[in-house]
Amino acid sequence: MRSVQVVRLEGPSGVEVREAPEPTRSDAEVLVEVHTLGISWPDLLQSRGQYQIKPDLPFQLGVDFAGVVREAPPGSGFAAGDRVACCLPYGGGADLVAVPPDSVFPVPDGVTFAKAAALPLNYLTAQFALQTRAGLREGETVLVHGAAGGVGTASLQVARGLGARTVAVVSTEEKAELVRGLGADHVVLVEGFLAAVKELTDGAGVDVVVDVVGGDLFTDSLRALAPLGRLLVVGFTGGRIPEVKVNRLLLNNTDVRGVGWGAYAMARPGFMSAQWDSLLPMITSGVIDPPVGRTYPVEEVASALSDMDARRVLGKTVLTLG
Ligand SMILES: NC(=O)c1ccc[n+]([C@@H]2O[C@H](COP(=O)([O-])OP(=O)(O)OC[C@H]3O[C@@H](n4cnc5c(N)ncnc54)[C@H](OP(=O)(O)O)[C@@H]3O)[C@@H](O)[C@H]2O)c1
16 A cells, blocks of 8 residues: 655655555554545654654654545444544554544545545644633634634634634735635734734734744734733744743733643543534534645645645645545
8 A cells, every 4th residue: 555654854855655564453443544634734844853743764644634434343433434534643644544443533424535634633623722722702803823724724614613703814815815715704914913903803902812823923912912812822833932921911911821732632532532523513514614725646745745834835735545
């Protein structure tokens, strides 16, 4: 079978599709025939050895993937032929993958495999960030940085599904177009976003900021918060890890909250399944409808990762296998 492997820790050019033996599943695992593989920022970080998890080389890349169950253990809740999406710390990039049932999620009819591969990482992260960490309430306002990206688009849709008003921050008109199409209530360009947000909210500020960028945006993100606002630290695509002067938190009664979904969720049996169940009504009603950006044949995995690295990605990038 084909296996997407990191063979050198040098970024996209060190990722290759190689032949590998098919896995055998343990009694507890579900065997999944993979049709689509999502590309995400953690894949890019892993290809450089910059992620929290550092497997020995060579290792199989792949966090998000979707396909059809070939075999499942009795009592797992899955059976041969089921359409599923899956999420692993790494290792989902192959024609056939053995997955613990806790990391397998049922995909409703009508959701394509491309969209299914766009769901687990980004939407479970968004749900964890907005509900568990921010305690988002209906009617609050959520600002999303990097809003046209994977976590960004997911955060916009989940926030809307939870009854919030959304402000999408993007870097280009093309990205603005995408997030308008997703129903963002307001779209502002990253350049000068603080002034735009103050104007939109009549000076009040926003209740929650979802920050996947970090870097230079951080201080203005704090300034954009309303009293009792929460800034969610989700990622650092901007490259620099910001520091916070805590007097700012005191002055405006605000919080900075870390969001580390994977390590938390994957260590708690049943946590991800419960999250998925809470999102299913939004998936079936279409409130959650992940925008799939470019799709590539799996052999072009290095190009897909390079495009993400070069900030060219709109929505979720997907590789096709099946
Ligand atoms: N904490 C968690 O639990 C968790 C879970 C999943 C992902 N993450 C993290 O969340 C972040 C976003 O992941 P993603 O999959 O959504 O990535 P993505 O699809 O590439 O989106 C990231 C967005 O960041 C913005 N950006 C700003 N400066 C950038 C730069 N120098 N290079 C590239 N993009 C830049 C881009 O939007 P503009 O061009 O519009 O600014 C881009 O759309 C990553 O850091 C990832 O590791 C964290």
